[in-house]
Amino acid sequence: MQTAKHLQQIQPSYIREILAAATTEGVISLAGGLPASDHFPLSLMAEGFAKMPDTPALFQYGETRGYKPLLDYLDEHYRVASGHQMLVCSGSQQGLDLIARAFLNPADGVAMEAPCYPGALQVFALAGASIHPVEQNPTGPNLSQLELLFASGKVKLFYAVPDFHNPTGVSWTLDIRKQVAALCRQYEVALIEDAPYRELRFAGQQLPLVASFCPERAMVLRSFSKISTPGMRLGVLSAPEDWLAPLLKVKQASDLHTSIPMQALLLDLLAHPAFPAYLRQLCGIYRERYQALVSALSDYLGQEAIVEPVEGGMFAWLQLPGRDPLAVAKEALAKGVAIVPGNAFFPASESPQAESPVSAIRLNFSHETPGTLREAVRRLASVLV
Numbered sequence: 342m343q344t345a346k347h348l349q350q351i352q353p354s355y356i357r358e359i360l361a362a363a364t365t366e367g368v369i370s371l372a373g374g375l376p377a378s379d380h381f382p383l384s385l386m387a388e389g390f391a392k393m394p395d396t397p398a399l400f401q402y403g404e405t406r407g408y409k410p411l412l413d414y415l416d417e418h419y420r421v422a423s424g425h426q427m428l429v430c431s432g433s434q435q436g437l438d439l440i441a442r443a444f445l446n447p448a449d450g451v452a453m454e455a456p457c458y459p460g461a462l463q464v465f466a467l468a469g470a471s472i473h474p475v476e477q478n479p480t481g482p483n484l485s486q487l488e489l490l491f492a493s494g495k496v497k498l499f500y501a502v503p504d505f506h507n508p509t510g511v512s513w514t515l516d517i518r519k520q521v522a523a524l525c526r527q528y529e530v531a532l533i534e535d536a537p538y539r540e541l542r543f544a545g546q547q548l549p550l551v552a553s554f555c556p557e558r559a560m561v562l563r564s565f566s567k568i569s570t571p572g573m574r575l576g577v578l579s580a581p582e583d584w585l586a587p588l589l590k591v592k593q594a595s596d597l598h599t600s601i602p603m604q605a606l607l608l609d610l611l612a613h614p615a616f617p618a619y620l621r622q623l624c625g626i627y628r629e630r631y632q633a634l635v636s637a638l639s640d641y642l643g644q645e646a647i648v649e650p651v652e653g654g655m656f657a658w659l660q661l662p663g664r665d666p667l668a669v670a671k672e673a674l675a676k677g678v679a680i681v682p683g684n685a686f687f688p689a690s691e692s693p694q695a696e697s698p699v700s701a702i703r704l705n706f707s708h709e710t711p712g713t714l715r716e717a718v719r720r721l722a723s724v725l726v
């Protein structure tokens with residue numbers, strides 16, 4: 342059977358495909374956005390698992406919006422904006438897909454930071470959207486470019502990851518957050534604020550969501566993959582009430598509802614008295630692993646280790662001026678370390694050339710131990726030096 346035309350132009354995810362090679366014996370993977378599997382909060386979830394057979398109602402069909410006790414908890418915990426409602430998704434990735442299918446017509450414009458999360462690039466390309474990259478600075482998006490784009494009338498949505506951006510780790514300053522919100526209001530552009538790493542801060546000061554400065558123009562995506570387990574496939578989308586109705590229609594047609602047992606298990610975990618301490622411990626572990634990665638890069642690469650510091654999240658962005666990041670990734674894999682080339686984070690037409698100053702590779706530090714990270718950098722250095 343012939344593939345649908347809108348799917349034929351979609352490239353498979355480099356990251357998802359490299360994960361197969363990255364699991365080969367002897368290969369150290371810094372490629373995937375994997376949380377620390379040796380620190381999953383499984384012991385805190387044990388009681389929730391054990392009592393599930395005593396609640397058979399959890400295994401019946403449920404409401405499309407989600408498990409009400411979980412929604413009530415999240416509404417209070419996140420202090421969701423007045424007039425906003427929440428929708429539980431099968432991972433925040435599904436939330437992004439629901440937004441694209443509910444609000445985008447072919448050729449509608451979507452502004453995105455460049456580089457950008459590849460999963461978002463795939464979703465918007467599948468929707469037939471016209472993607473407009475916006476240069477990213479160490480403090481956030483280039484505001485001049487963003488305003489010119491908004492003023493052109495070509496953009497309907499602006500997708501952004503303001504906290505510990507994937508892939509660069511950049512966090513927007515407070516001033517940038519306020520100015521972006523003001524532009525969304527002025528030009529009536531909808532903001533999609535993706536916040537999967539927000540709770541993984543290990544340095545610096547927590548800043549307000551960008552959406553808090555323009556709630557009537559914003560949707561927020563949150564993921565629980567990074568603070569519980571990714572296999573649970575749970576995320577939540579919050580949006581103005583009138584925006585939620587079309588999202589619910591698409592969700593109903595997509596999968597009826599997200600797994601109710603998993604939602605109940607997540608609620609037990611989030612409400613567990615020991616969960617805040619667990620989350621603090623996890624951030625401390627990521628700080629240690631990030632420092633180990635940066636220290637190894639400095640020791641093995643010296644002045645060639647061009648990495649902007651990050652205050653949380655799971656990624657470091659190693660710039661490689663004058664190098665072809667795809668060639669580096671292939672050579673590194675042959676040396677036993679998997680990485681993701683910067684090309685994977687740009688639309689195909691915008692992928693940087695080898696001589697571009699933005700040529701870079703993404704390194705994940707959350708999954709491996711400090712000692713393994715150091716060995717991975719040693720192997721990478723044999724390619725770069």
